Amino acid sequence: MIRLENLTKTFDTPNGTVVAADKVNMEVPSGEICILLGPSGCGKTTALKMINRLIPPSSGKIFINGEDTSGLNDIELRRKIGYVIQQIGLFPNMTIEENICVVPRLLGWDLKRARARAAELLALVGLEPRLFLKRYPKELSGGQQQRVGVIRALAADPPVMLMDEPFGAIDPINREIIQDEFLKMQATLKKTIMFVSHDIDEAVKMGDKIAIFRAGKIEQYDAPDRILAHPVNAFVADFVGADRTLKRLRLITAEEVADPDAPVIARHGRAADAAAMLRNSDHRFLVVIDADHRPVGYVTAEEAEGSSGLVGDLAHPLPATVPVRADLRAVVSEMFAHDTLWLTLVDDGGRFAGVVTQPAVTRCLGETYARANAA
CATH class of the missing domain: 3.10.580.10 (CBS-domain)
Structure with missing residues (x-):
């Protein structure tokens, strides 16, 4: 579970103080995916980065599974959190197996256990371990590299995952495939996930909850179906689109x-x-x-x-x-x-x-x- 209480971030600029996140309050239940949506500069990425302290909060509280994270140092905090970004960031001089094993080895896992975890996670995202463990990132397609980036964040079994537009750079066909693989994996692992996206269709498909931001505040935080069926104001209605009834078709099999x-x-x-x-x-x-x-x-x-x-x-x-x-x-x-x-x-x-x-x-x-x- 992730809970944000009055989370605020301000920046001092030559033109005065800018409020990037303004008293953000939300709770993501354990095992659910929450998608953060909104226009550029609305505060969604700032809110995400404050959770793992890549950006320090100006005020407010962050709780992970009931624990106030302000009492943890940066290393202790980040051991509890997997982090995935659009740029992936695989180490080019390491094999796929070595890339996945980086964090477990830093945490003191023995090599046999770390390698077993790498093989298990590759299989979870549809990559045959026997074929991919010893390859290097340059030998994989962009979509395959993105899958490895996701499971590397899962390698040490963190309770929480933060994802910043992780599939944004992938072409539409591969994006659908990776989204499907990720949802299958989530059905098994049930991680608590906060996920920044700019794509309402992706949010509807992947989110248990959606938070729509504007100017540092949350305009609506709700289940996808309720946001599409009953947007709380004109901003949310415009943001999710005039075709929101058609978007609701994605929620039903x-x-x-x-x-x-x-x-x-x-x-x-x-x-x-x-x-x-x-x-x-x-x-x-x-x-x-x-x-x-x-x-x-x-x-x-x-x-x-x-x-x-x-x-x-x-x-x-x-x-x-x-x-x-x-x-x-x-x-x-x-x-x-x-x-x-x-x-x-x-x-x-x-x-x-x-x-x-x-x-x-x-x-x-x-x-x-x-x-x-x-x-």
């Missing part, structure tokens, strides 16, 4: 709105059986599956009625399938791209996992608005 009991039939089944199933269903189509339960097509109620053939002879190819973990923005994008009001979901093995429809997406958004309003 296809699996959450799918109908897993949508009717299916084997492709060697009879059309008459398909017609009978649809008469007792709200759906106007059946998904056709193969022997491995993979969706291979669909047939409509109108086509099934009166036909004496096999379903496989009537089936149309599916316009697209989407994985169950896809967010609803991706689902809606596929619907528009293929001019359809429904899509079939598949699990990690490509097996049928349900159907998601456009009315179900709309209904879900309405329900989340109601929940956000009641919170």
